[in-house]
Amino acid sequence: MSKGVRTRAAILDEALSLMSTDGLSGLTIGLLAERTGLSKSGLFAHFGSKEQLQVAALQEAQASFTAHVIRPVLDLPRGLPRLEAFAEGWWAWNRSPPFPGGCPIQAASLELDDRPGPLRDEIAAAQRRLRAFIQQGAGMAVAAGHFRPDLDCTLFAFQMVGIAFAQTMTCRLLGEPEGLDFVRRAWRAQVTDAQGTHNQTGETSHEH
Amino acid sequence: MSKGVRTRAAILDEALSLMSTDGLSGLTIGLLAERTGLSKSGLFAHFGSKEQLQVAALQEAQASFTAHVIRPVLDLPRGLPRLEAFAEGWWAWNRSPPFPGGCPIQAASLELDDRPGPLRDEIAAAQRRLRAFIQQGAGMAVAAGHFRPDLDCTLFAFQMVGIAFAQTMTCRLLGEPEGLDFVRRAWRAQVTDAQGTHNQTGETSHEH
DNA sequence: AAAATAAACGAACGATCGTGCTATTGTCAA
DNA sequence: TTGACAATAGCACGATCGTTCGTTTATTTT
Numbered sequence A, B: 001m002s003k004g005v006r007t008r009a010a011i012l013d014e015a016l017s018l019m020s021t022d023g024l025s026g027l028t029i030g031l032l033a034e035r036t037g038l039s040k041s042g043l044f045a046h047f048g049s050k051e052q053l054q055v056a057a058l059q060e061a062q063a064s065f066t067a068h069v070i071r072p073v074l075d076l077p078r079g080l081p082r083l084e085a086f087a088e089g090w091w092a093w094n095r096s097p098p099f100p101g102g103c104p105i106q107a108a109s110l111e112l113d114d115r116p117g118p119l120r121d122e123i124a125a126a127q128r129r130l131r132a133f134i135q136q137g138a139g140m141a142v143a144a145g146h147f148r149p150d151l152d153c154t155l156f157a158f159q160m161v162g163i164a165f166a167q168t169m170t171c172r173l174l175g176e177p178e179g180l181d182f183v184r185r186a187w188r189a190q191v192t193d194a195q196g197t198h199n200q201t202g203e204t205s206h207e208h
Numbered sequence C: 001a002a003a004a005t006a007a008a009c010g011a012a013c014g015a016t017c018g019t020g021c022t023a024t025t026g027t028c029a030a
Numbered sequence D: 001t002t003g004a005c006a007a008t009a010g011c012a013c014g015a016t017c018g019t020t021c022g023t024t025t026a027t028t029t030t
Helices: A003-022 A029-036 A040-044 A050-073 A080-095 A104-111 A118-143 A153-173 A179-195 B003-022 B029-036 B040-044 B050-073 B080-095 B104-111 B118-143 B153-173 B179-195
Strands: none
Touching: A003 A029, A003 A050, A003 A104, A029 A040, A029 A050, A050 A080, A050 A104, A050 A118, A080 A118, A080 A153, A080 A179, A104 A118, A104 A153, A104 B104, A104 B153, A118 A153, A118 B153, A153 A179, A153 B104, A153 B118, A153 B153, A153 B179, A179 B153, A179 B179, B003 B029, B003 B050, B003 B104, B029 B040, B029 B050, B050 B080, B050 B104, B050 B118, B080 B118, B080 B153, B080 B179, B104 B118, B104 B153, B118 B153, B153 B179
């Protein structure tokens, strides 16, 4: 079992490029066949349906993200150092991922948010995993004493995701070169807030 | 000049629904003609090309956002009150806009970020206007003494945009009912930070 | 009411979409 | 080297895509 998986990998590689620029709906079999030098039917046989191809492409995108952004920081000490490295890696990924276009997962997240099905399930699971990773990282920082003990790690993950989306909009859509600077400053503000020794997110001690 | 603009408006209304669920690339002439009860060619004649139809739909989406979210808060006093009302209106819009799907502008922002052309220009201009509005709102809050004088209003707008994107992902893609709660808390944290009397975004007073 | 103009239709075009078939090629183990 | 089987190609299909054109029907103006 060798030739099959090799071409399948080549197909998925090209599929990621196509998906990053043209979106999930632009990932068409004819175009993909043309770019890989295969025939439409030959390519089609590898996946059985367009939906399965899309699912495979999404999974491949996740794998790439994990390999490029997640795995490298796992060697670092838990807590703030790992979180900081992850952040910097993520901003770098968003700005120039290993595809010609932007991050396909981010794009697909807004493309599929209203169309139930396996594709949306796949992308939703990916986003849930990512948020869980951030949340756990923040939890480790709390345990290590880097972050204040009353930090809401779920909220922390929510905010970080927001920064990432805002970055994509600023850097890719608007093309503002100072976008990365905003990202870093927003992230720094968030980290500083998480470090704060006492509760400084509520006006007073009572909430609502 | 009456009948033409009336049906054109009806077409655009339906186009917004379609666009919100199926994205800009899903906004197809055949489908739109079917839903409006027109013939493909009859509909087509109103716009001259698909791209012009898409541009018109995007402009209509902007107009709807302005009417529903921006305009109502302009009556409120400048500064924090107006900003707070705008925020709440925006979160409401993101959660349940007047379309069956999510906010088309947000979706298109990530869909088009790598495809230059009139469409991207249109959406980029819209996002720039929105950020300028937020920035000015924050500036008014600074002038009114509601926010600290050294607040970076551009960064403030950047962060707010991030919250909005994170909301869409949480509420629409993941379907988490507590999403709106996260949004409010993240927004409250941002406002509190902007209110802080002295600089609390940098660790110390030096900014390097 | 008649003439002028605007709006919508119907049919067709070339292209591309996703997806079935059958046949042919290539690869790997015996 | 041959036989088994995986991998790919070729072709065709119905559907839909955006677009053009000529015609017909509504609307507006005179």
